[in-house]
Amino acid sequence: MTDLSALTSSAYKQALEVIASVEPRVAEATRKELEDQRASLKLIASENYASPAVLMTMGTWFSDKYAEGTVGHRFYAGCQNVDTVETLAAEHAKELFGAEYAYAQPHSGIDANLTAYWAILAQRVEGPWLENVGVxxxxxxxxxxxxxxxxxxxxxxxxxxxxxAGGHLTHGFRPNISGKMFHQNQYGTDPVTGLIDYDALRAKAKEFKPLILVAGYSAYPRRVNFAKMREIADEVGATLMVDMAHFAGLVAGKVFTGDENPVPFADVVTTTTHKSLRGPRGGLILATKEYAGNVDRGCPMVLGGPLSHVMAAKAVALAEAKTESFQTYAQNVADNAKSLADGFLKRGAKLVTGGTDNHLVLLDVTSFGLTGRQAEQALLDAGVVTNRNSVPADPNGAWYTSGIRFGTPALTTRGFGHDEFDNVADLVVDVLKNTTPGVTKDGGSSKATYKLADGVADKTRAASAEMLDKHPLYPGLDLA
Incomplete structure (x- = not known):
């Protein structure tokens, strides 16, 4: 039987040698990045670890191809092999998610959303308008x-x-291009529970009458009822677009089914292919056949030439996501998020919505007397990698914030389970309890600076290392 670990190690060693022959500092930074990721508790909800097969697929000569256009209709010659990998990515996506149509070209989640917005505008506004004037x-x-x-x-x-409330910048935030493209409005969550109030959302939609109703989130720790979202969209004549970038892996892994699976209800669904899908950094669009023609115009409407090497890697990752082992992984992601949330709650921490039933946990750090920025940096000092995040009606704004967002996809990939995530909660709470705000020049409390008590960082790193050593990242991959 072929030893894949030995093959992978040999392949990466040789690759780094080739890189070092041109720019040794890049090779060293690449080696150091693996060391750092192996030594850190990665709890960023939007990050994961792609398989060696996915990573290797990106490092090929597909990177050298221009392939503007669509399968079988390129603006460059010699794209027959690009057609093959793009077709495979789309076919795997359609089968995995039960979608009528899939578009694998977006370079990122933002690109996917922009393409989707313009496809909807073309379908709902441009097409009828041209028909009306007879052109x-x-x-x-x-x-x-x-x-x-x-x-x-x-x-x-x-x-x-x-x-x-947990939405994304591309869902109409004014500094983002989506907030400049559209006359935008926003819905929030119930001020007491932190949950989506569908009746309030319906009332706002009826008053505002949007062309596009966007569902999905990047920091909402609960599931969404997409059947209700579909009802609301239909009542106001809106196109329902769902951004499932964060939870696509839970849809692919059959954790989110029925009314919690957006694909049967949405006109257009966008996602990234990293995060919980555990693929390469990139985007993907699923749509009904009605919208397929306009989504296919993504290049050159919004996108430049597709990244053929990344589309090939998407095909590999989507093939991996069709396996039973991925379904087990996806369920573990959700179970581990519950374990992390329970671990916080039993130690007296405050969580937005009081818990989670997806892959992320949003911790309100104001009970520790900290801003999100202070908490994020103190945790990083202790080897816990997170990101600060706004909470509903955040008094500290979007820069300093009052929350820390935690996600379980990456450490679940490493094999962490209930006990480890309970230990992670203990380490996090200990760090935050031992962090105090800094003092400004005029003697006030700082929102940015902080003081972590002596010895806490070293103690946390030692406890983390014990867990991480039991669950190595890319086991068998040896670059020595």
Whole structure:
């Protein structure tokens, strides 16, 4: 039987030697990144560890190809092999998620969302408008009509989840391009429970009448009822778009089913392929057949040439996600998030919504007298990698924040289970209890600086190392 660990080690050693022959500092940084990831408790909800097969797929000569256009309809010759890998990525995605159509070209989640927005605008606004004036191609419009169409495209309404409630920047946040493209409005969560209030959302949608209703989140620790979202969208004549970048792995792994699976209910679904899907950094769009033609216009409408080497890696990752072992992994991700949340709660910590039933936990650190920025940096000093995050009605704003977001996908990939995540909660609480805010020049309390008690970082790193050593990252991969 082939020893894949030995093959992987040999492949990476030789790859680093080739890199070092040109720029040794890049080779060393690459080696050091693996060391750092192996030695850290990675709890960032949007990060994971891709398999060696996925990583190796990205490092090929597919990187050298331009392939603007779509399968079988490229603007460059010699793309037959790109057609193969893009077709495989789309076929795996359709089968995995039960979607009518899949588009594997987006370079990132933001690119996927921008492509989806413009596809919806083309479907709902541009197409009917051109038909109404009796023109098939916008290039045939008079200048006066073109100005009218531009006005129509730029004045449509979008309703998405607010940033502090757990939504994403691309869901209509004004500093983001989505907030500039659309006349936007936002829905939040119940001020007491922190949960989506579907009746309040329905009322807002009826009043605002958006063209696009966006569902999905990046920091909401609960599941969403997409059947209700579909009902609301239908009542106001909106296109339902779901951004499942964070929880796509839980959909693929059959943890989210029925009304919690967005694919049967949404017109368009976007996602990243890293995060809980455990693939390469990139984006993916799923859609009904109705929207397929306009999504296919992603390049050159929004995107440049697709990253063929990343599309190939998406195909590999999506093939991995079709296995029973991935379903087990996805369930473990959700179970471990519950263990982490329970570990925080029994130690007196405050959680947004009081817990979790997905892959992330949002900890309100104000009970420790800290801002999110202080907590994030103190934890990093102790080898715990997280990110600060807003909480609903955050008094500290989006920069300093009042929360820390934790995710379980990465450490679950390493094999962490209930006991380890309970220990992680203990370590985190200990660090935060032993962190105090710094003092400003005028003697006030700082929102940025902090003091971590002596010895806490070393104690935390030692306890972390004991757990991490039992669950090595890329076991068998030896670069020595």
């Amino acid at each position: 098939k191609n916008m290039n045939d419009l008079s200048e006066a009509d073109w100005e009218k169409l531009r006005h129509e495209l730029g004045n449509q309404r979008l309703l998405g989840m607010s940033l502090d």
